[in-house]
Amino acid sequence: MKALILGNRLGIVESKATYPVKITSLFLNQLFDMNLNFSSRMKFSFRDGGTLRLKDHLTHADLQLAFILFRCCNAYGYIDLTNRKALYRRLENEFESPISEGQFYAALEKFSHHQLILSEESADGDIRHRLNYFMNEKTNKIGHYVLFHPFVFTKVFHELTLAEKKLIISAYAQASGSSKKIITRNLKQVDKTFRHAQFSGLLSFLHKSQKSHISDILNNLAQLLLPVETKTNAKLLDSVQLVKGKNGYKAELKFNSEFLIPVVNKDQQKYYNPLDACSLYPKFFSFLKREADFYGIGELFSDQHLSNRLVKRLRPVSVRLIRHAFHDLMEYVKEKGILPRNPEYMIKHSIEDKFNTILDKVITKVGADEFVRYPETREELVKERKWSFSQAALKSKLGIKKIRIRMEQTIKSLNRSYPVLPWDVSDYGAGPTTYQYQELRKFLDIDSIKREALIEKVDPFYYGDLEYNALLAIRNTNPKVVEDWIRGELPKLPRLPGKRLLPYNFRLENLVFSN
DNA sequence: ATATCTGCAGGGCGTGATCA
DNA sequence: TGATCACGCCCTGCAGATAT
Structure with a gap:
């Protein structure tokens, strides 16, 4: 694992290391291919009449964006863009020289135009974003990828020219972690078949017109020092040269193996660091903290993991119910002197209880x-x-x-x-053709009892029970007693004003x- | 009212052309 | 082929617009 402490906000403010970042080769291919249509000089803008930007031009901002997208996506390439600013804050954390916010939004927009980011509607109607060229559709796993050494986040790297960066990224991806490889790239591609921008010849890939331009780049790269370990610099490349081959000049690059990271690696989670709920909804998060402090249970948000769960769970809940739950927690703390072991569970219950009480009132009202x-x-x-x-x-x-x-x-x-339709005698008990009715009529004045029930608007469902019990009783009890019993029970049964013909x-x- | 997002001016880089 | 130049867009930092 090559993780090092850099002069980025992660390192300076939090003393945390910056990890390598995974990028799929296919994505890089498509990223560089956005240049293919460059000569068309097509433009886009955020709004009609807004600043125009080249759609097919790869910029410094695009490169930083690509790295941060792959840092903040999950293992399936999904990325939460509900709050793009949160993504930018992460970019500011990881890069020693972050691009400006405006460029960040422009780059995001451009990525969408090029379908590097896809938006899709999930079953529940939410819009979700996904990195294109991330999954291998056949295996349903991440496609072939390269682990980029954290040097891509440094100031030195950022200050290279665009052409220099593109060459490093492209060649580094081709080396794919294996230190023996010597990367060679022709200046001109003699083969006319379609090539991705990366492999269309260095002159065309790097937008240069002369061999000397390329050799300037190579000379600069030969001297390039980058941090291999925290506070230790080394040459990125063991050797760089421009040599004459049978198909004209070609560049040869060999990376310093200390910068290469083999693709077999166990600490998968370290490379992905998706945006969490607290950073996606900072406003709501600070509201919760304020409320918790007010109720004297601010400690609730001292744990990052729990904070995220609470933000997620409480977001759709009304302020009133949140306050109720916090109030309950406060009472608990007053009594026991400590927060419950699983406060989330308690909050959930107290919210549901309160919700049901309110709902019951509404139902009745x-x-x-x-x-x-x-x-x-x-x-x-x-x-x-x-x-x-x-x-x-x-x-x-x-x-x-x-x-x-x-x-x-x-x-x-x-x-x-x-x-509401009025009840009818036929709604009460068994009908005249049934055995039950015939039996009861032999011993009791069942018709008069039914009429009484009808006048009183007794709920026929409960009347039915009464009649059935009478049938059972009549076999071994004095009918007179049974009849008195029924008449005595009738007034105690629930009433219903009438019937609705609901399906x-x-x-x-x-x-x-x-x- | 605050957080998020976009527009704007001017310096400098990226791109590709001109000239020797 | 190599040195240099010109044009226009990217980039930053801030102002102003829009969303929540």
Whole structure:
């Protein structure tokens, strides 16, 4: 592992090492190929009338951007661009001489134009960004890659000319970590078949018109000293020369093996360092810290890993609920003198509890109880329906206000499409053709009992239970006692004003939280 | 109101042309 | 072929616009 402390912000402020960075060869190929159409001099701008920039021109900014993109993507090449500034802050951390912010945005835009960065919509509707030419589609692993020594982040490297940088990067990638290779590049490509810009001859690749220009570059590179280890410089190249071959002049470069990193390496994670939630949402993160401090639980955010999880989890949660959870934590700390072992778990629960309490009130207020619990009437099952509804509400990530508005609208339209119809005698108990009815009628005045239930608007579901129990009882009990029992139970049963002809598979959450 | 993003001026580099 | 030059775009730093 070649990780060294550089004069970048990572090194100076945090005393942290800068690691090598992985880049796929294919990506580099395409990056350099953006020059292929250079002569067209096509321009782009951020907005109509804005500053024009060359679309097919590779710049210093592009190179820094490429390195930082590969640093901040995950193992599948996905990169979070919800806050591009966060990516720029990382660039400022890793490079000794970072490019300016304006150039950074311009380079990003250019990468999108060239489809080096792809944006795709995921199943949940979020836009995600992915580095193109990253995965090997067949193996579903990262494609052939090169580990770039951290010298690419140094000031010395940054101050080289563009042509010098391009040559180093291209040749270094070709060496691919193997120290024995001597890289040779013709000045002119005699073979006319299509070549990627990198291999189209050095004169064309480096935008030079004369052999002497190339030899100037090579002479400079021959002297080039870069840090191999922390505070130790060495020559980047063992040898550089311009020699005459049978196809004209060619450049030969051999890298100092101390700068090369073999591709077999175990510390994979060190090369990727994706942007974390705290840096993507710095504003929200500082809000959380402020609130936590206010409640005397600022310690909650002393751990980087937990901070990231909390930022992610709490982002869609309303301020009111966050404060409630922090308040609960404060009470806990007051009592036990210490934060719970798993504060995230406690926060989650206290938010869900509070959310459900508020949601229950809203349900009652907008008159949605009967729809939430539909089609269940028994207490345990109604509980399940309520739980399922509140899960859907949580998952929707809507604020309580929005939920309330949506519910009011939905209830309104439900009342129009499914008006309350009065109960009919036939809704109560078993019908006249059934065995149950025939049996009961032999012993009791069942018709008069049904009429009584109808007048009282008893919930027929519960009446049904009553009638069934009467049928069982009548076989070994005095009918008179059974009849008195029924009449006595009737007033205790729940009432329902009427029936709605809702389909049996009706679920309120599907209406309120769809799309 | 603050953070993020884009425009602008002028110096200097990158590109490719001219001249010997 | 090599030395030098000219044009225009990149680059920085800051101002101003736009988004949250």
